Structure formats: C-alpha cells, structure tokens
Amino acid sequence: MLEVRELTVCAGTFRLREVSLRVEPGRCHAVLGPSGCGKTTLLHGVLGLRPVESGSVTLNGREITRWPVERRGMGYVPQELGLFPHLTVRENIRYGLEARGCRGAEWERWMEELVDVTGLGGLLDRRPNQLSGGERQRVALVRALAFRPKLVLLDEPFAALNESLRRELWWLLRTLQHRHGLTVLLVTHDLAEAYVLADRVTVLLEGRVIQQGDKAAVYGRPAAPAVAQFLGVETLQPGRVLAAGQGLVTVEVGRARLQALGDAQPGESVLVSIRAEDVLLAGEAGGGSSARNRLPARVLRVDPGHPLWRVELDAGFPLTALVTRPACEELGLAPGQSVQAWIKAPAVHLIRAEACGRGESGLFRTGGRALLSRGPEG
Amino acid sequence: MMNDAGIGGSPSDRERPGSQGRRSFAPTVLAAWAVLVVYAGLIAAALTFVEPGGLRSVLSSPRTWYSVRLSLAAATAASVLGLLCALPAGYALSRHRFRGRGWVETVLELPMVVSPAALGAMLLMAFSHPAGQWLQEHGVRFVFTVAGVVLAQFVTVLGMMVRLAKTAFDGVPVELETVARTLGASPARVFRTVTLPLARRELAAALVLGWAKALGEFGATIMIAGTMAMRTETLPIAVYLRLSAADLPGAAALIVLLVIAGLGALICVRWLSGGRSHA
Numbered sequence: 001m002l003e004v005r006e007l008t009v010c011a012g013t014f015r016l017r018e019v020s021l022r023v024e025p026g027r028c029h030a031v032l033g034p035s036g037c038g039k040t041t042l043l044h045g046v047l048g049l050r051p052v053e054s055g056s057v058t059l060n061g062r063e064i065t066r067w068p069v070e071r072r073g074m075g076y077v078p079q080e081l082g083l084f085p086h087l088t089v090r091e092n093i094r095y096g097l098e099a100r101g102c103r104g105a106e107w108e109r110w111m112e113e114l115v116d117v118t119g120l121g122g123l124l125d126r127r128p129n130q131l132s133g134g135e136r137q138r139v140a141l142v143r144a145l146a147f148r149p150k151l152v153l154l155d156e157p158f159a160a161l162n163e164s165l166r167r168e169l170w171w172l173l174r175t176l177q178h179r180h181g182l183t184v185l186l187v188t189h190d191l192a193e194a195y196v197l198a199d200r201v202t203v204l205l206e207g208r209v210i211q212q213g214d215k216a217a218v219y220g221r222p223a224a225p226a227v228a229q230f231l232g233v234e235t236l237q238p239g240r241v242l243a244a245g246q247g248l249v250t251v252e253v254g255r256a257r258l259q260a261l262g263d264a265q266p267g268e269s270v271l272v273s274i275r276a277e278d279v280l281l282a283g284e285a286g287g288g289s290s291a292r293n294r295l296p297a298r299v300l301r302v303d304p305g306h307p308l309w310r311v312e313l314d315a316g317f318p319l320t321a322l323v324t325r326p327a328c329e330e331l332g333l334a335p336g337q338s339v340q341a342w343i344k345a346p347a348v349h350l351i352r353a354e355a356c357g358r359g360e361s362g363l364f365r366t367g368g369r370a371l372l373s374r375g376p377e378g
Numbered sequence: 379m380m381n382d383a384g385i386g387g388s389p390s391d392r393e394r395p396g397s398q399g400r401r402s403f404a405p406t407v408l409a410a411w412a413v414l415v416v417y418a419g420l421i422a423a424a425l426t427f428v429e430p431g432g433l434r435s436v437l438s439s440p441r442t443w444y445s446v447r448l449s450l451a452a453a454t455a456a457s458v459l460g461l462l463c464a465l466p467a468g469y470a471l472s473r474h475r476f477r478g479r480g481w482v483e484t485v486l487e488l489p490m491v492v493s494p495a496a497l498g499a500m501l502l503m504a505f506s507h508p509a510g511q512w513l514q515e516h517g518v519r520f521v522f523t524v525a526g527v528v529l530a531q532f533v534t535v536l537g538m539m540v541r542l543a544k545t546a547f548d549g550v551p552v553e554l555e556t557v558a559r560t561l562g563a564s565p566a567r568v569f570r571t572v573t574l575p576l577a578r579r580e581l582a583a584a585l586v587l588g589w590a591k592a593l594g595e596f597g598a599t600i601m602i603a604g605t606m607a608m609r610t611e612t613l614p615i616a617v618y619l620r621l622s623a624a625d626l627p628g629a630a631a632l633i634v635l636l637v638i639a640g641l642g643a644l645i646c647v648r649w650l651s652g653g654r655s656h657a
Contacts (some may be wrong), residue, residue, distance in 0.1 A: 035495075049556060069559040070559045070560070070564055073562075075561075076556075078553055078556070080551075082553045082557035084558075085576070095571075099558070099562040104539075147562060242441065
C-alpha cells in the first residue's frame with residue numbers, strides 16, 4: 001500500500017502543494033489532470049527523483065521519503081518509456097533482475113509467464129529500434145514488472161499509441177493487474193484511460209488535489225467547476241435554489257426549473273452540472289418515464305459524431321444530449337424541432353458556491369458566464 | 379510514428395525547397411571549396427619539398443624515430459590521462475548543477491583562447507614557485523623532461539576533452555539513467571551499464587581528437603620541455619628544428635608523417651560520430 005501525506009515538491013518555479021493520496025494494495029489509482037498540473041512532479045516525488053520539501057511517502061508501512069531511488073522497489077514506466085537502445089529486448093526486461101540479483105527457477109518461470117502473456121516471445125533478440133510502438137510499450141511494462149515491484153508507477157504510458165492499440169494495452173494491463181494483484185499509481189490526462197484502468201481517481205489541478213474518490217463519483221459529481229470543466233461536463237449552468245427539503249432540491253436554471261438530489265439552502269447560487277449521456281430525448285407527445293425532470297426543448301443543432309450524435313438544445317437553458325444514430329433518426333431530430341428532454345433527478349448534480357474553495361469563485365463565475373454566453377454555435 | 383527519413387541527418391542531407399531535386403550549387407559552395415583549396419594547397423606545397431634523398435635521410439635517422447616514438451607515447455599518455463579526468467568532470471557538467479559550474483565551463487575554453495606558448499610559460503612559472511620546486515624535487519621532474527612533454531600536452535587538451543565528454547554525456551537521455559535506477563541499479567552500475575555504453579562512440583571520438591591535438595602540440599611543449607634532441611624532441615619540435623637549420627626536405631618529410639597521423643585521426647573521428655549503431 002502506498003500512502004502519500006501532504007507531499008510538497010518543488011520543480012523549478014512550479015510547486016506541488018500538500019498532496020495526499022493512498023493506493024490500496026492490488027488497486028489502481030489514477031491521478032488525473034491537464035498537462036502542467038503537476039502529475040509527473042508527483043510521480044517524481046514518490047519515486048525519489050525530486051527532493052521532497054515536506055510531507056511523507058510510505059510504502060507498505062515503511063516511510064521511504066528520503067530513500068534513494070534504487071532501494072524503493074517501485075516499477076516505473078515513464079512517458080517516453082526509456083528503453084535501453086543498446087540492449088536487446090531480453091536484456092532490457094532482465095535489467096532489473098540482474099541489478100537486484102534475482103536468480104533462480106522461480107524468477108525464470110515468472111519471466112516466462114510475463115513474456116507469454118504479453119506476447120513478446122518472438123521479439124526477445126531484437127533491439128528497441130526494431131519494434132513497433134505497441135511492442136515497445138509492452139517491453140517497458142514487462143521490464144517494470146519483472147522484479148515484482150511493490151508498486152508500479154505509470155506516467156501517461158499509452159499516450160503515443162492509436163486508439164485500438166491503446167485499448168488492447170489497457171486490457172493487458174488490467175489482466176496483469178487483476179491476476180497478480182499489482183498496486184498501480186497511474187498518471188494521465190485521458191479520462192477514458194483513467195475510467196477503464198482505475199478504481200479511484202485523484203483530480204490534480206495547478207499542483208493541488210481538487211477532488212478524490214471513486215471514479216464514478218468523480219466523473220458524475222465533480223466537486224468544483226474546474227473539475228467539471230476538465231472532465232468535459234457538457235452542460236454546466238449557473239442556477240439559484242428555489243426550495244429544498246427531504247433531500248430534494250428545486251433549482252431555477254435560465255427559464256427552466258430542475259429537481260435534483262442533495263441539500264442546499266433556498267436562495268443559494270449553484271452550478272448545475274449534467275452529463276450529456278444522462279439526457280434522454282423523447283418526442284413531443286412523450287411517454288411513460290420515471291424521470292422527475294421533463295423539459296420541453298427545442299433542437300438547436302445536431303452534430304453527427306462517433307459513436308454518439310451530439311444534440312444541442314434550448315430547454316430554457318443551453319442543454320446538450322448524446323443520442324445514438326438510430327434514436328436520432330427515429331425521432332427525426334432536426335434544428336427547430338420541439339422535443340422533450342428527460343433527466344432523472346440524481347443526474348442533476350449541483351456544485352455549491354461554498355464548495356468551490358479558495359480562489360476558485362472566479363472560476364465559478366467565469367465558468368458560468370462563459371457557458372451562458374455560448375450561443376447555439378457553441 | 380514519424381517518418382524517419384524526415385528527421386535526423388544534417389540539413390545538407392535533405393532535399394530543400396528551391397533546390398528542385400538538383401545538386402544545389404550556391405555561391406556559398408565556392409567558399410566551402412575555398413576552405414578545401416587552402417588546406418589541400420598547404421599540403422601540396424609541403425609535398426613539393428619532399429625529395430627521395432631528404433625522405434631517406436629522415437627515415438633512416440634514429441633521431442627521427444625517437445621523435446616518432448616520443449610523440450606517439452606522449453600523445454597517448456596525455457590523451458588517456460585527459461580522458462580519465464574528462465569522464466567524471468564531463469559527467470558532472472552534463473548532469474549536475476553545482477556552485478562554480480559556470481566558471482568551470484568558461485575555463486575549459488582557456489587553452490583555446492590563450493596561446494599554447496603562454497600556457498607553457500605559465501607551467502614553467504608554476505614550477506619556479508617554491509611549491510612547484512618542491513614538487514620537482516620530491517615528485518616528478520617536469521622541466522626539460524618527457525614528463526614535461528606529457529604535462530604540456532595534457533594541459534592543452536584537457537579543456538577540449540572535458541567539453542567533448544560533456545557533450546557525449548548530454549547525448550544520453552537522463553531518463554534512461556532514471557529508469558535504470560528504479561530497476562534497482564546503483565549509480566555506479568547505471569554509469570557502467572547505461573551511460574558509458576551509450577556514450578562510448580562520442581567518448582572514443584573525444585579520445586582520438588585529444589590524441590591528435592596532443593600529437594600536434596608545439597607551443598606549450600617547447601616552453602616547458604625545450605628542444606633537446608633524443609630527450610624532448612617531439613615531431614612538431616623536430617619540424618621546427620629542421621626548419622631552423624634550413625633543412626626544408628627534412629621538415630617536409632616530417633610534416634608528411636604528421637599529416638598522415640592527423641588525417642587518420644580525423645577520418646577515425648568521422649567514422650565514430652557518423653555511423654551510429656543505435657539512436
């Protein structure tokens with residue numbers, strides 16, 4: 001188990017401030033954030049590549065904050081992979097075993113298994129410059145896993161690959177992780193990657209932890225406007241609480257009223273965050289639905305996309321929905337058409353102004369205004 | 379993946395807009411040729427003075443062969459010593475930010491801008507100080523000795539070799555060393571198994587260049603070691619002595635030897651830095 005407590009790391013003019021996180025054994029934890037948010041600095045602090053200003057790093061109950069890199073027993077795959085160009089694949093993946101003096105039949109069996117699972121068997125005598133991108137990635141992964149590290153650190157490991165190769169490697173990493181109970185700390189700016197691989201997520205913005213928790217909770221219920229913006233929440237609108245009680249909140253957004261779960265004070269300003277895939281579209285006549293919010297809406301624009309089509313609506317406020325192509329055709333969606341937008345109350349997430357923390361009320365305002373002023377053209 | 383043909387190689391290896399696929403010929407090419415003409419002309423001028431008789435007398439003289447042996451041995455010793463110092467110093471300059479780093483980098487250029495004669499004179503002055511004299515009496519004698527020849531060459535080539543070693547280490551990505559450390563290798567092991575093998579061609583080139591420069595060293599050597607026949611007479615000094623004695627054929631013959639060694643070294647360096655086995 002990795003435990004990072006209030007870690008402050010200085011990297012030039014940039015400073016990572018009091019970051020705390022914990023990776024349970026056998027779990028994958030993703031640190032998510034845009035480039036320049038301090039993700040790599042955090043990894044370097046954990047690895048011991050940068051001096052720690054304050055705070056501590058504990059691995060399996062042992063404080064290792066000031067230990068030298070080579071004694072920490074962490075497997076590391078950097079963004080550029082760092083394959084040794086002068087060594088063959090075999091020499092690359094055995095480097096850690098040689099350096100640590102791991103010898104014996106048990107290690108050989110483990111190496112064979114790793115090579116088998118990753119399909120590197122036929123490439124062992126090649127050099128890194130004779131490998132494809134996906135193969136290089138596998139070699140780097142196997143090399144980091146070969147000495148059975150207590151923790152595996154991955155820095156945007158699959159960023160350079162195309163979509164299908166990336167998915168294949170995600171699957172491979174997940175298989176390895178589950179089969180061998182690997183503890184993984186992953187750093188990425190890719191939402192999909194974090195969602196597929198991680199159990200828990202830490203959102204890092206400008207060197208600070210903004211939100212931490214189960215990936216579904218972070219994804220669906222961003223704690224701050226900056227998180228919502230980074231996660232690409234499609235509908236983010238300022239609103240005012242009209243009434244609250246029994247866990248149900250009524251919010252006025254533009255000309256519409258929405259019901260949401262949660263608690264807030266009447267009169268309070270909030271930001272309403274709705275993921276586009278939670279918006280269901282129905283014909284004007286409508287039908288039976290348990291959704292609490294049924295908003296009459298006018299279609300402003302339909303963007304064909306893959307795999308889902310994006311529909312911009314005026315529902316009293318700008319609202320975005322994602323629908324499948326068949327659904328789009330069935331409803332005959334076209335600009336100017338009237339439809340009903342159904343949104344279940346739990347899908348309407350409220351970000352409270354107080355929850356936005358120090359120095360972020362600005363983000364709160366600009367976030368809202370920017371989205372308000374955004375016309376049908378987006 | 380990027381197209382490998384598009385990157386790497388010097389600009390002149392690539393097709394450039396405007397050249398329309400032809401071999402480019404610009405007025406600047408004339409200047410480049412002029413450089414060749416200058417040096418080829420100099421060599422040709424020396425060759426015109428080579429005559430069979432002079433060549434034979436030079437090649438049969440034990441004094442010449444002493445100079446050849448002394449030059450080869452001293453240049454080898456000076457460049458190997460230089461490399462031994464350049465390895466740690468170049469590595470430190472490439473990898474670490476430390477107090478006085480800027481000064482060290484500036485001083486590396488000193489032998490290049492201060493005349494070698496001045497450098498040799500400074501050595502001589504250093505050894506006339508009490509501390510220098512003590513070293514002469516209780517350690518190695520440098521003034522007018524072979525050790526002085528080696529020292530003069532060492533001092534002249536050290537700066538350049540440190541700079542070349544730094545450049546060689548700069549070419550090894552720090553990240554590879556980082557990864558090796560995470561894999562459990564100690565810094566010494568990382569240096570031996572990752573840094574050194576990846577920099578070895580450039581380091582070899584540094585050694586050859588240092589050797590060639592030491593071989594041709596004249597100013598500093600003559601200051602501290604003098605011109606003693608069969609003692610401290612290196613090839614460049616032999617050229618100087620024969621020229622002073624108006625023995626042009628003899629000087630030309632020695633120059634041929636020097637040019638052959640120098641060109642050989644340069645071809646060796648081109649081969650070392652040109653054909654990279656990996657990267």
